[in-house]
Amino acid sequence: KAGVTQTPRYLIKTRGQQVTLSCSPISGHRSVSWYQQTPGQGLQFLFEYFSETQRNKGNFPGRFSGRQFSNSRSEMNVSTLELGDSALYLCASSVTGRETQYFGPGTRLLVL
């Protein structure tokens, strides 16, 4: 079975721009969660989608948003990028959200 895939793997943007990251979960997995990893804050939960609905949300500003499609693929969007948004963004999938989450390779975002 193919693992979780994320695109793009690397991204460079400038302040004020917006960015969209994509995540394709493991086949059959309907829950997709997003995490942000920075050296200072560590791994922090952004949000979770299940059956095209946001089910849980972390403590991030409204500039961070996401969505999930009928095929369970998910995208997250960050608008009006700030320098502090530079991070590794990890996506994880599980069947319903109650099982072990399996992570993708991440997207490294650098904001200049």
Added chain:
Amino acid sequence: AQKVTQAQTEISVVEKEDVTLDCVYETRDTTYYLFWYKQPPSGELVFLIRRNSFDEQNEISGRYSWNFQKSTSSFNFTITASQVVDSAVYFCALRPDPGANSKLTFGKGITLSVRP
């Protein structure tokens, strides 16, 4: 509120040594899950083990073993006969159960360096 503490930040060992990674957690939930993930330099978080709060049986899987003690809220992970390929950052994580809350709360991670 959930909290995971990994007091060790960096550990360096010589190949073939045994190494134990410590994890202490806080939660008000009566049932929960605990995890260990490994993050090699490539960045992907690799799932290692999962334990639920009502099963304190400790197990060994190959070179990995874990010690879950609910009384001290600890979930320690041991690598026996370490190898250079074990060099990575190791994260302990906590997730409440039951309910539709998949949020993982992670510790800060432990950087393990295994020298040849």
